[in-house]
Amino acid sequence: MDEADEDIAADGARRRWKQDPEAVRADILGAARKLFAQKGYSGARIEEIAALTACSKRMIYYYFGDKEGLWRAVLAEAYRRTREAEEALDLHGLPPAEALRRLADFTFENHAARRDFIRLVMIENVHEGAHMPQADEMSGPNLSVIRLLEDIYRRGLAAGIFRPGLTPLELHWQISALSYFNVANQATFSRIFGDALFTPEGQARLKRQVGESLLRFVLTPEAAARELP
Amino acid sequence: MDEADEDIAADGARRRWKQDPEAVRADILGAARKLFAQKGYSGARIEEIAALTACSKRMIYYYFGDKEGLWRAVLAEAYRRTREAEEALDLHGLPPAEALRRLADFTFENHAARRDFIRLVMIENVHEGAHMPQADEMSGPNLSVIRLLEDIYRRGLAAGIFRPGLTPLELHWQISALSYFNVANQATFSRIFGDALFTPEGQARLKRQVGESLLRFVLTPEAAARELP
Amino acid sequence: MDEADEDIAADGARRRWKQDPEAVRADILGAARKLFAQKGYSGARIEEIAALTACSKRMIYYYFGDKEGLWRAVLAEAYRRTREAEEALDLHGLPPAEALRRLADFTFENHAARRDFIRLVMIENVHEGAHMPQADEMSGPNLSVIRLLEDIYRRGLAAGIFRPGLTPLELHWQISALSYFNVANQATFSRIFGDALFTPEGQARLKRQVGESLLRFVLTPEAAARELP
Amino acid sequence: MDEADEDIAADGARRRWKQDPEAVRADILGAARKLFAQKGYSGARIEEIAALTACSKRMIYYYFGDKEGLWRAVLAEAYRRTREAEEALDLHGLPPAEALRRLADFTFENHAARRDFIRLVMIENVHEGAHMPQADEMSGPNLSVIRLLEDIYRRGLAAGIFRPGLTPLELHWQISALSYFNVANQATFSRIFGDALFTPEGQARLKRQVGESLLRFVLTPEAAARELP
DNA sequence: GATGAATGAGTGTTCATTCAT
DNA sequence: GATGAATGAACACTCATTCAT
Numbered sequence: 001m002d003e004a005d006e007d008i009a010a011d012g013a014r015r016r017w018k019q020d021p022e023a024v025r026a027d028i029l030g031a032a033r034k035l036f037a038q039k040g041y042s043g044a045r046i047e048e049i050a051a052l053t054a055c056s057k058r059m060i061y062y063y064f065g066d067k068e069g070l071w072r073a074v075l076a077e078a079y080r081r082t083r084e085a086e087e088a089l090d091l092h093g094l095p096p097a098e099a100l101r102r103l104a105d106f107t108f109e110n111h112a113a114r115r116d117f118i119r120l121v122m123i124e125n126v127h128e129g130a131h132m133p134q135a136d137e138m139s140g141p142n143l144s145v146i147r148l149l150e151d152i153y154r155r156g157l158a159a160g161i162f163r164p165g166l167t168p169l170e171l172h173w174q175i176s177a178l179s180y181f182n183v184a185n186q187a188t189f190s191r192i193f194g195d196a197l198f199t200p201e202g203q204a205r206l207k208r209q210v211g212e213s214l215l216r217f218v219l220t221p222e223a224a225a226r227e228l229p
Numbered sequence: 230m231d232e233a234d235e236d237i238a239a240d241g242a243r244r245r246w247k248q249d250p251e252a253v254r255a256d257i258l259g260a261a262r263k264l265f266a267q268k269g270y271s272g273a274r275i276e277e278i279a280a281l282t283a284c285s286k287r288m289i290y291y292y293f294g295d296k297e298g299l300w301r302a303v304l305a306e307a308y309r310r311t312r313e314a315e316e317a318l319d320l321h322g323l324p325p326a327e328a329l330r331r332l333a334d335f336t337f338e339n340h341a342a343r344r345d346f347i348r349l350v351m352i353e354n355v356h357e358g359a360h361m362p363q364a365d366e367m368s369g370p371n372l373s374v375i376r377l378l379e380d381i382y383r384r385g386l387a388a389g390i391f392r393p394g395l396t397p398l399e400l401h402w403q404i405s406a407l408s409y410f411n412v413a414n415q416a417t418f419s420r421i422f423g424d425a426l427f428t429p430e431g432q433a434r435l436k437r438q439v440g441e442s443l444l445r446f447v448l449t450p451e452a453a454a455r456e457l458p
Numbered sequence: 459m460d461e462a463d464e465d466i467a468a469d470g471a472r473r474r475w476k477q478d479p480e481a482v483r484a485d486i487l488g489a490a491r492k493l494f495a496q497k498g499y500s501g502a503r504i505e506e507i508a509a510l511t512a513c514s515k516r517m518i519y520y521y522f523g524d525k526e527g528l529w530r531a532v533l534a535e536a537y538r539r540t541r542e543a544e545e546a547l548d549l550h551g552l553p554p555a556e557a558l559r560r561l562a563d564f565t566f567e568n569h570a571a572r573r574d575f576i577r578l579v580m581i582e583n584v585h586e587g588a589h590m591p592q593a594d595e596m597s598g599p600n601l602s603v604i605r606l607l608e609d610i611y612r613r614g615l616a617a618g619i620f621r622p623g624l625t626p627l628e629l630h631w632q633i634s635a636l637s638y639f640n641v642a643n644q645a646t647f648s649r650i651f652g653d654a655l656f657t658p659e660g661q662a663r664l665k666r667q668v669g670e671s672l673l674r675f676v677l678t679p680e681a682a683a684r685e686l687p
Numbered sequence: 688m689d690e691a692d693e694d695i696a697a698d699g700a701r702r703r704w705k706q707d708p709e710a711v712r713a714d715i716l717g718a719a720r721k722l723f724a725q726k727g728y729s730g731a732r733i734e735e736i737a738a739l740t741a742c743s744k745r746m747i748y749y750y751f752g753d754k755e756g757l758w759r760a761v762l763a764e765a766y767r768r769t770r771e772a773e774e775a776l777d778l779h780g781l782p783p784a785e786a787l788r789r790l791a792d793f794t795f796e797n798h799a800a801r802r803d804f805i806r807l808v809m810i811e812n813v814h815e816g817a818h819m820p821q822a823d824e825m826s827g828p829n830l831s832v833i834r835l836l837e838d839i840y841r842r843g844l845a846a847g848i849f850r851p852g853l854t855p856l857e858l859h860w861q862i863s864a865l866s867y868f869n870v871a872n873q874a875t876f877s878r879i880f881g882d883a884l885f886t887p888e889g890q891a892r893l894k895r896q897v898g899e900s901l902l903r904f905v906l907t908p909e910a911a912a913r914e915l916p
Numbered sequence: 917g918a919t920g921a922a923t924g925a926g927t928g929t930t931c932a933t934t935c936a937t
Numbered sequence: 938g939a940t941g942a943a944t945g946a947a948c949a950c951t952c953a954t955t956c957a958t
Binding site for chain 1: 270355375398399401405410418419425426434442
Binding site: 021055057 | 917918919920
């Protein structure tokens with residue numbers, strides 16, 4: 001902070017290619033997500049994360065405070081992306097049964113495609129959710145999936161094809177459970193029972209069954225008899 | 230070599246409860262299961278595990294070689310107990326629909342009651358199943374749950390109340406997924422959506438829905454209309 | 459951030475002599491050489507080496523990776539110094555017989571004066587040379603001792619005073635063997651046979667005999683009769 | 688050594704196949720020699736030594752007290768064997784020059800054939816001879832090599848073919864130095880200078896040169912001119 | 917903003933040795 | 938004499954973190 005430093009600060013030309021704070025943050029966040037997902041919270045090394053980065057270890061501390069801060073940021077970012085994906089879903093125009101099936105399919109596929117995110121959630125659950133992003137930032141009835149399911153369920157009830165007595169949250173829970181388990185427990189499940197369910201065909205079958213299971217759960221017997229084979 | 234020593238030598242009762250290898254092994258295994266489940270593989274400290282034990286840290290290495298060996302032993306033991314619980318289930322005499330519901334209920338309750346086991350499985354999945362007990366030790370068609378489901382499903386088909394085209398493995402997958410998610414993801418799920426589903430009432434609802442979901446998935450539409458409210 | 463901190467920041471002289479990587483490396487290397495030579499590879503403790511150093515134990519790993527890396531560095535450095543000493547020898551101008559004797563004397567004295575180096579070599583031989591510096595770094599026909607002996611021997615042959623049929627490598631082997639044994643085996647030899655050979659007078663006698671032995675080995679009988687008493 | 692011991696000693700039938708204390712000692716000693724020679728004093732593990740043995744780790748402590756005691760015993764035994772080999776040498780009848788050469792050859796070959804012994808001596812020298820067997824047990828003018836060399840040298844002087852002014856100890860030192868270095872430093876020497884000297888042909892050359900070197904050193908110029916090519 | 921150097925407090929692990937039988 | 942079980946003290950090595958520049 002003396003004159004020599006000011007000289008350096010004034011001399012833009014002397015800077016490295018990386019002077020955009022947001023880019024640096026994103027760079028670090030990407031490396032951290034990768035390694036945290038790969039090796040878990042304790043297993044991931046700050047050093048290794050830094051090595052995947054274009055900047056030095058010190059920058060991680062500069063931007064995120066400490067390892068836990070970095071983890072929180074990675075987790076928050078991952079949830080944020082998930083929320084974004086959900087926002088993008090627009091099934092409000094579809095007939096309720098089809099909308100429900102599409103949502104189930106989307107969730108199943110999305111989880112399978114974003115293994116890193118699922119792994120982060122697994123790890124965070126091992127930590128009993130201690131580092132979850134602030135409640136007001138993501139929870140409550142303003143979550144778009146829940147709003148979407150509310151809309152679908154209401155329309156299904158109005159059409160007389162959905163059973164009453166269920167809640168959007170319970171529907172979401174079921175869709176999530178099946179889609180999550182498919183990714184999260186693949187390792188142990190396939191070691192015990194073989195990987196028949198995890199081949200491309202197995203996955204296709206599983207996805208169809210998840211959607212069907214959900215529909216059978218929600219549809220009235222008559223609607224089910226009509227809509228399902 | 231003096232009188233005091235003779236007293237000790239003469240006093241069998243004063244000896245430690247040790248010198249019983251099986252007991253020491255079990256003691257260590259219990260402490261390790263607890264701490265591994267609590268803090269994860271990397272998070273659990275050998276020192277801390279030993280502190281929960283009646284023996285010294287060194288004994289852990291004497292009996293289990295290293296930390297990974299201890300983890301493997303804990304995991305194998307946990308699976309062994311699970312298999313034992315499954316063996317004990319005798320639902321062969323019940324009508325197929327009831328047997329299926331009982332199995333779902335049992336799994337849901339069993340998972341909820343054995344959080345430690347679920348956490349071990351979560352952790353092992355974070356490690357991509359790298360330390361799973363030998364395949365031939367646990368997998369194959371001789372797993373009792375699968376055999377049980379086979380029997381139930383066959384009887385249901387024979388009675389004309391189950392839909393054809395499903396496999397016991399797929400049924401097991403669905404029961405597991407819902408029961409597992411209920412425990413494994415409680416932390417993150419409840420932070421995002423509140424803990425309504427995890428109160429005693431919420432859990433009871435969830436359990437009933439899991440059973441219902443399964444039955445609706447398996448029963449023919451006619452049987453469903455007859456058997457379910 | 460208060461006045462005291464400013465004082466420290468302002469006082470450049472109070473800073474440690476560190477932040478000079480080469481100096482730290484050399485510091486560690488010196489301590490390690492000393493302790494490795496004193497106690498052997500397994501016997502030397504990293505902690506003890508660090509204690510001889512102005513820096514923390516951690517720095518040893520920072521600079522050398524692990525204990526073996528440190529040993530390699532110490533050994534390489536010791537050989538490097540030896541090669542340097544050999545380079546400095548300039549006996550090309552002397553008459554061949556005298557040059558040979560001087561080389562023998564130098565080697566004998568040099569080995570005796572650098573016991574630490576000899577001990578390092580002893581230890582490395584116990585390890586079967588597993589950590590030797592890269593072959594291309596030290597060996598080959600470009601070793602200066604060998605080149606020097608080649609020159610001396612060739613000139614002796616040309617002058618008709620050296621016997622033909624010997625190789626520079628064999629001459630080096632003999633000089634080394636006698637000079638090395640004198641240091642390396644002093645402990646056991648003197649315990650068995652007394653220390654008569656290791657008093658200052660004994661050493662002087664030994665040195666003279668080593669030179670004489672070599673000359674008698676190399677000189678033609680006639681030259682020997684002329685040059686040696 | 689009390690009555691109880693006598694009882695056990697009297698009861699031959701109760702013993703395992705290994706009840707001969709001397710055999711057990713020898714068994715342990717053999718395993719220890721092997722491992723100490725292979726890995727050094729610190730490098731050798733009591734556990735590993737015991738594993739090479741027909742008996743348990745505890746027996747090592749029973750027979751030898753501690754690791755150092757075992758090392759001392761191994762070293763003493765190795766020296767004892769060496770002395771025995773020397774005793775067996777009978778060169779008193781041969782002409783002095785031939786006797787000398789034979790002694791040199793024997794030493795060179797014997798060292799090369801008993802690498803384990805040389806390695807033990809190397810290790811003991813790293814420890815500065817701290818564990819050498821008692822002086823009176825092995826040292827002094829009563830050593831047979833020295834006596835032998837005394838005899839040879841005296842006869843050579845009497846015959847007028849040996850130069851005066853040398854001592855048997857110095858001759859032994861030279862023979863030992865060359866023979867010892869050949870084994871002890873092979874690892875580092877060959878890594879630096881290649882293994883030309885350590886092929887069967889190289890070794891044969893070296894052995895011949897060692898004998899020649901010694902003879903040239905001891906013979907009068909005239910005798911040398913007569914006896915050596 | 918950014919870096920290479922530096923570190924205290926722990927981590928899993930090992931080792932010679934002893935105890936109980 | 939002999940054994941499997943047990944251990945305290947150390948050991949090499951690691952990690953998140955901070956300092957000096």
